[in-house]
Amino acid sequence: MQRLFHFLIYVCVLTSVLLITSILWTHGILVTWNKKWDADSLQKTQINRLPSGKESVNLTDGVYTYYLNVTQFLSEFPVLQDYQCSLTLTPHGHFEETLAQPLLILAIKSHPASGARRNALRRTWAQEGEVRGYWVKPIFLTAQTPKPGHTEILKIENREFGDILQWDFSESHHNLSLKERCFLEWLHHHLPRVAFIFKGDDDEYVNPYAVVQYIKIHGSSPYTLHGSLRPHSAVMRHTKYAVSKDLYPFNKYPHFLSGGGFLFPGSAVKSLYAASQEIPVFPLDDVYFGFLALAANLTYRHDARFYVYGLAFDACQYQRALVVHGIGPKRMVEIYEDIQRTQCT
Ligand SMILES: *[C@@H]1O[C@H](CO)[C@@H](O)[C@H](O)[C@H]1NC(C)=O
Numbered sequence: 001m002q003r004l005f006h007f008l009i010y011v012c013v014l015t016s017v018l019l020i021t022s023i024l025w026t027h028g029i030l031v032t033w034n035k036k037w038d039a040d041s042l043q044k045t046q047i048n049r050l051p052s053g054k055e056s057v058n059l060t061d062g063v064y065t066y067y068l069n070v071t072q073f074l075s076e077f078p079v080l081q082d083y084q085c086s087l088t089l090t091p092h093g094h095f096e097e098t099l100a101q102p103l104l105i106l107a108i109k110s111h112p113a114s115g116a117r118r119n120a121l122r123r124t125w126a127q128e129g130e131v132r133g134y135w136v137k138p139i140f141l142t143a144q145t146p147k148p149g150h151t152e153i154l155k156i157e158n159r160e161f162g163d164i165l166q167w168d169f170s171e172s173h174h175n176l177s178l179k180e181r182c183f184l185e186w187l188h189h190h191l192p193r194v195a196f197i198f199k200g201d202d203d204e205y206v207n208p209y210a211v212v213q214y215i216k217i218h219g220s221s222p223y224t225l226h227g228s229l230r231p232h233s234a235v236m237r238h239t240k241y242a243v244s245k246d247l248y249p250f251n252k253y254p255h256f257l258s259g260g261g262f263l264f265p266g267s268a269v270k271s272l273y274a275a276s277q278e279i280p281v282f283p284l285d286d287v288y289f290g291f292l293a294l295a296a297n298l299t300y301r302h303d304a305r306f307y308v309y310g311l312a313f314d315a316c317q318y319q320r321a322l323v324v325h326g327i328g329p330k331r332m333v334e335i336y337e338d339i340q341r342t343q344c345t
């Protein structure tokens with residue numbers, strides 16, 4: 001009798017629990033509670049996330065003062081400010097060990113789809129090895145595309161050549177500034193003793209012999225950047241280099257080096273990296289580097305042998321050039337052989 005009574009109570013309790021649950025459920029209460037709980041945990045992860053750490057700044061170069069308003073940069077380009085550099089592929093080779101020679105990194109921005117260009121460069125000037133007492137290491141700076149095949153190819157290339165750095169952000173024009181910011185972070189943490197860094201594109205001829213020679217003659221200042229100087233360029237409002245007046249109301253940029261190819265000493269990395277942690281990230285990569293250099297109090301040396309607008313082919317002139325922009329993969333292989341063969345006086 002007592003057993004039956006307990007059993008009836010048990011059935012009653014179970015039924016009411018089921019009934020109440022289903023009523024709550026149909027009224028969407030559980031659903032909203034679920035959502036609220038999700039939102040809470042989401043908020044928690046956002047609170048725990050590191051803040052971008054960037055602040056508005058006034059930078060002055062003695063001629064103009066440039067105000068970078070972090071609120072505006074965060075509203076137009078939040079990813080550029082907030083992205084936390086995360087690597088998916090890293091290079092390998094002798095350069096990681098203690099080298100007898102000073103290290104020169106050739107850092108080449110490359111889209112994952114540009115495998116033909118990378119292969120042409122590897123067959124010509126982008127080879128790891130010693131050049132006039134320096135250890136030269138090419139590294140391709142890459143990001144992500146929606147095509148899974150691209151990353152597979154990069155993985156295979158990296159296994160064979162060990163010359164790929166890849167981050168997990170998506171390739172785009174404005175995201176190129178992330179290649180600057182994240183590359184500085186990588187240099188700062190992984191290559192504290194690098195002597196010099198050349199930055200360029202994958203559609204150009206770079207002359208490691210001339211670059212090393214240039215460093216030996218002009219590279220003694222630890223605070224000087226070298227390249228083709230754009231002095232106080234006018235701000236564009238209509239091309240693919242356009243920026244809004246809200247983001248940047250001024251008509252002029254501070255000096256910067258053309259992104260087609262420039263050179264800087266490893267001793268400048270620390271202050272450039274520190275600046276990248278503090279100032280808003282500008283959506284044009286060469287201008288952004290100019291702002292970093294200004295914030296880091298670095299100086300410039302212009303040299304005409306950075307042929308960032310191209311140069312008609314002449315084997316002897318190319319032997320003296322530091323970089324020539326605008327050469328496709330097929331042409332690269334042809335002219336390289338010609339340059340190697342030609343005796344110039
Ligand atoms: C920058 O300069 C402007 C004008 O002098 C001033 O209003 C603003 O507070 C300054 N901002 C910062 C972050 O120093």
Ligand SMILES: *[C@@H]1O[C@H](CO)[C@@H](O)[C@H](O)[C@H]1NC(C)=O
Nearest residue numbers: 067069070071072073075246
């Ligand atoms: C910075 O930008 C925000 C958002 O556009 C604006 O409200 C604020 O007035 C700007 N600050 C300055 C000092 O211009």
Ligand SMILES: *[C@@H]1O[C@H](CO)[C@@H](O)[C@H](O)[C@H]1NC(C)=O
Nearest residue numbers: 079168169170171172174175
């Ligand atoms: C830049 O990269 C971020 C992170 O991967 C991505 O969300 C964003 O869409 C990219 N920007 C463009 C314009 O593709």
Ligand SMILES: *[C@@H]1O[C@H](CO)[C@@H](O)[C@H](O)[C@H]1NC(C)=O
Nearest residue numbers: 271272274275294295296297
């Ligand atoms: C750059 O120089 C200015 C003025 O001399 C100084 O206030 C600032 O701290 C320097 N910045 C760096 C990164 O050395």
